[in-house]
Every structure is written in C-alpha cells, then in structure tokens.
Amino acid sequence: MAESRSRKLCPIEYTLNTVGGKWKIKILYQIYIGQIRRYGELKKLLFGITHKMLSQQLKELEKDNLIHREEYHQIPPKVEYTLTERGKTMIPVLLVMTEWGEKNQI
Numbered sequence: 001m002a003e004s005r006s007r008k009l010c011p012i013e014y015t016l017n018t019v020g021g022k023w024k025i026k027i028l029y030q031i032y033i034g035q036i037r038r039y040g041e042l043k044k045l046l047f048g049i050t051h052k053m054l055s056q057q058l059k060e061l062e063k064d065n066l067i068h069r070e071e072y073h074q075i076p077p078k079v080e081y082t083l084t085e086r087g088k089t090m091i092p093v094l095l096v097m098t099e100w101g102e103k104n105q106i
C-alpha cells in the first residue's frame with residue numbers, strides 16, 4: 001500500500017528537507033550576515049559551489065519562501081537576495097549552530 005501524500009513529517013524531517021544539504025544553510029547564513037546579497041557575491045563567498053548548484057539552491061530556497069529574489073531590469077542585470085520573514089525565523093537556529101561549531105570544532 002502506498003504511503004499517503006498527506007502524511008505529516010516529523011518536525012526534524014521537515015526542517016532537514018527544507019534546509020538540509022551542503023549549501024542551503026550556508027546560503028541563508030551569508031544572506032543573513034550581508035542582509036542583501038547579489039548572486040556574484042554568494043558565488044565568491046561559497047567556495048566550491050558551482051553555478052548550477054547555486055542557482056538550484058537559490059530557486060529551492062525561494063520556492064520554500066525562505067529568501068526573496070529581487071530582479072532589477074537594467075544593464076548589466078542585477079539580482080539581489082534577502083531573507084523573507086519566514087527565512088528570518090531560521091536565524092536563531094543558524095546562530096546556535098554557529099555557536100556550537102565555534103565551541104566544538106577540533
């Protein structure tokens with residue numbers, strides 16, 4: 001029997017599905033500390049991320065309403081990313097993770 005699509009995830013599973021992986025938390029953190037980030041800035045700050053991966057992760061974060069993408073129609077094109085109100089609710093989690101990492105990094 002197939003599992004129901006309306007099955008409610010446990011809160012940790014939901015959170016990991018939303019911000020899990022190698023890059024999403026790093027992207028959110030960089031937008032948080034910079035308040036407004038352009039694509040090129042994020043690419044430079046996230047050492048090792050490919051253009052394809054950054055673009056994909058930004059689209060997913062935007063779809064999940066964690067970041068807002070503002071596109072300015074000018075030459076050269078300009079796109080800025082900011083945290084949404086929902087995205088800002090992740091900041092306490094990111095700060096606790098940062099504190100834990102600072103205290104426990106070997």
